[in-house]
Amino acid sequence: MIEIQNLSKSYGKIKALNNLNFVVGKGEILGFLGPNGAGKSTTMNIITGYIPSTEGTVKVCGFDILENPREVKKRIGYLPEHTPLYSNMTVIEFLKFISDLKLVERSKKKNHIYDIMELVNLADVRGRLIKNLSNGYKQRVGIAQALVGNPDVLVLDEPTVGLDPKQIIGIRNLIKDLGKKHTIILSSHILPEVSAVCDRVVIINKGEIVAVDTPANLSKGFRNCSKLQITISGKRSLVEKTILNINGITDISVDSVADNEVIKYIIESSKDIDVRESLFFAMAKAGYPILESKPLNISLEDIYMQLVTDEKEVIS
Amino acid sequence: MYAILKNELKSYFDSTIAYIVIGLFIFLTSVYFFLGNIYNQSSDLSSLFETMGTILLFIVPILTSRSISEDRKNGMEVLLITSPSKLSDIVLGKYLAVLSVFFVMVIITFIYPMILLLFSEQIIIPLIGEYLGLILLGASMISFGVFVSSLTENQVVSSIVSFVGLLFMMIIQPISNSFGGTISKVLNWFSIFSRYDDLNRGILGTNTIIYYLSFISVFLFLTISAIEKRRWSKG
Numbered sequence: 001m002i003e004i005q006n007l008s009k010s011y012g013k014i015k016a017l018n019n020l021n022f023v024v025g026k027g028e029i030l031g032f033l034g035p036n037g038a039g040k041s042t043t044m045n046i047i048t049g050y051i052p053s054t055e056g057t058v059k060v061c062g063f064d065i066l067e068n069p070r071e072v073k074k075r076i077g078y079l080p081e082h083t084p085l086y087s088n089m090t091v092i093e094f095l096k097f098i099s100d101l102k103l104v105e106r107s108k109k110k111n112h113i114y115d116i117m118e119l120v121n122l123a124d125v126r127g128r129l130i131k132n133l134s135n136g137y138k139q140r141v142g143i144a145q146a147l148v149g150n151p152d153v154l155v156l157d158e159p160t161v162g163l164d165p166k167q168i169i170g171i172r173n174l175i176k177d178l179g180k181k182h183t184i185i186l187s188s189h190i191l192p193e194v195s196a197v198c199d200r201v202v203i204i205n206k207g208e209i210v211a212v213d214t215p216a217n218l219s220k221g222f223r224n225c226s227k228l229q230i231t232i233s234g235k236r237s238l239v240e241k242t243i244l245n246i247n248g249i250t251d252i253s254v255d256s257v258a259d260n261e262v263i264k265y266i267i268e269s270s271k272d273i274d275v276r277e278s279l280f281f282a283m284a285k286a287g288y289p290i291l292e293s294k295p296l297n298i299s300l301e302d303i304y305m306q307l308v309t310d311e312k313e314v315i316s
Numbered sequence: 317m318y319a320i321l322k323n324e325l326k327s328y329f330d331s332t333i334a335y336i337v338i339g340l341f342i343f344l345t346s347v348y349f350f351l352g353n354i355y356n357q358s359s360d361l362s363s364l365f366e367t368m369g370t371i372l373l374f375i376v377p378i379l380t381s382r383s384i385s386e387d388r389k390n391g392m393e394v395l396l397i398t399s400p401s402k403l404s405d406i407v408l409g410k411y412l413a414v415l416s417v418f419f420v421m422v423i424i425t426f427i428y429p430m431i432l433l434l435f436s437e438q439i440i441i442p443l444i445g446e447y448l449g450l451i452l453l454g455a456s457m458i459s460f461g462v463f464v465s466s467l468t469e470n471q472v473v474s475s476i477v478s479f480v481g482l483l484f485m486m487i488i489q490p491i492s493n494s495f496g497g498t499i500s501k502v503l504n505w506f507s508i509f510s511r512y513d514d515l516n517r518g519i520l521g522t523n524t525i526i527y528y529l530s531f532i533s534v535f536l537f538l539t540i541s542a543i544e545k546r547r548w549s550k551g
Contacts, residue, residue, distance in 0.1 A: 048398040051547050073400040080398075084391030086323075088330060100319030101399045145395070 001026045001153060001183045002047065007056035009042055009207075016042045017207040020056070026152075029179040031198030031215075032187040033304065039207040040187040041081050044157050047185070048078040060153055074102075077146030077182075081157045083138060087131035091122055091141055094130060095148060102149035112148070120144045120174060136167030143174065154184045160193060172197050191304055203307055210307045218303050227296035228267045228276065229255060234288030236263055242286045248273035262291065319401070320409025324383075325416055333382075334417050337375050341421045344371050349428045359436045361429060362516045365446045368425070369512055372454055373482050379417055380461025381475035383410050384539070388469040397547065407539050411462050418454045422447070442518050449515030452528035456508050457482055459535035466539045485509060 007020040017039045024030045034040050045051045047058050049069045057064055063071040086094055095113045104112055117123045120140045125133060130141060139159060146154055159175065160168045175197055178184060188194050194201055195215040203211040211218060232239050236254070243252050248269045255264040269275045276293065283290050328334040348367050352358065384407075387393045396406050429443055464478040465471075489510045492503030504510075508531060511524050 045394075050394050050398050070400050070402075073398055076398070078395070078398045080391060080394040082391055084393075084395055086327075086390075086392065088327065093326075097319060097323045098395070098399075100322070101396065101401050103400055149400075 003059040029184045031194035031201040034204040077151040079146045079156045083142035092126040229294045231264045231292035317405035317409040324413030376457040377475040377478040381471045384466040445520045453512045456531045459532040463535045463539045466542045
């Protein structure tokens, strides 16, 4: 659906994007993840034809954005950063204006707008001025605006920024629903959002792609050991000795100590062995009760931090 | 183009700008008409038209200052450019919207010659030239104002710059003549007001009409280029 090849963008000497390559398949929700200033918005502005690239090609549904901009623009609905809206218009006036702008046929216009307002839950506020709406509703108007003209591809730049948690969940569910019919590229610097909504993630930093994969694969690939947080009551030295004797356990460290010798340990084991059973029997045999046990999964957050944090930056 | 035109007109008439500007224009011209024609019992409207040109100098920058700069400021420009509508249609729509507001003013001024027609019928033929001149002059000034508003996202800067620019065009002829040679020719190209005076005096030439039309085309083209250039250089 969207093919991006060798995409670069320079502002004078500053390279904002450097040789980006990725493909978005039909019906996919792609998360575009990176810290602020990584080049997310620049990439999206190029895909939607707002700014031209310095090098490389962007193809949407087979049409090149530089050679055939109108065909591409017909197929893309864009929600830019900061959601531009005419605040002195009512919701319905604004959507009518956008459908005129997107050259929606006049006979279909009315039904089309009502369908969209139904879909994104705006029907109740259709007669209200946009400036009087809450941020959540404004964002919905922004998404509605992107849906006008029924584009195959939706490009949403930070769609949940500035919303309260309840509104965020609402918008996320909406995006998931839209993903059934549209191909979506979504940018965000909020990790849980991406893992909650997206099929695949592109992580970029300083204009370069550092990883492309599904959220699940990313977590798997980055785990070279599995970790277990476990609380055991018993004398520390003896417990540690027993645990280290169990096959597959590579390391043990103390996380925190409560009184009466109740200690929380972090146990590391090799990736492919599940040590929980043998741990249970070993502890039962030795007479040290396990009070609590919890596997620690590496989260997308850890991967992200590993990928986008330079070692140099950490030192300084 | 139609979408932009409709929307711009709506925002002019939804806000108070259009009413204030039109009201101001009509007030000033009415005062002048009363003093110059009714009070002096004169049926010669040419000095009224000359004054209208001067009033436009103050009014056009107010009307055009928001034209393109506002969309740039509130980010709507992104939506406009990424829509399948052509950039030229968008600019043309914006231009025609300001032009329509101007036409409303022109139509209201029909009342002055109508009053005079009650007393004398000799004014009809010069009137055609005078109105043609007024419309062409206004349309040219507006194209310049729209161009200036595409250069900045600050409306105040936009209106000041277009006011100064238009003022410059008004006083340019005596200045440019003192240079002589090519410079004077180049500078004279901008003197939209001197040609207006010609039309006002009843000298109606096709070259004057072509001049105004090309002035408008050049500035609309420059507006489109300015927006394009900004897209290519920044983002």
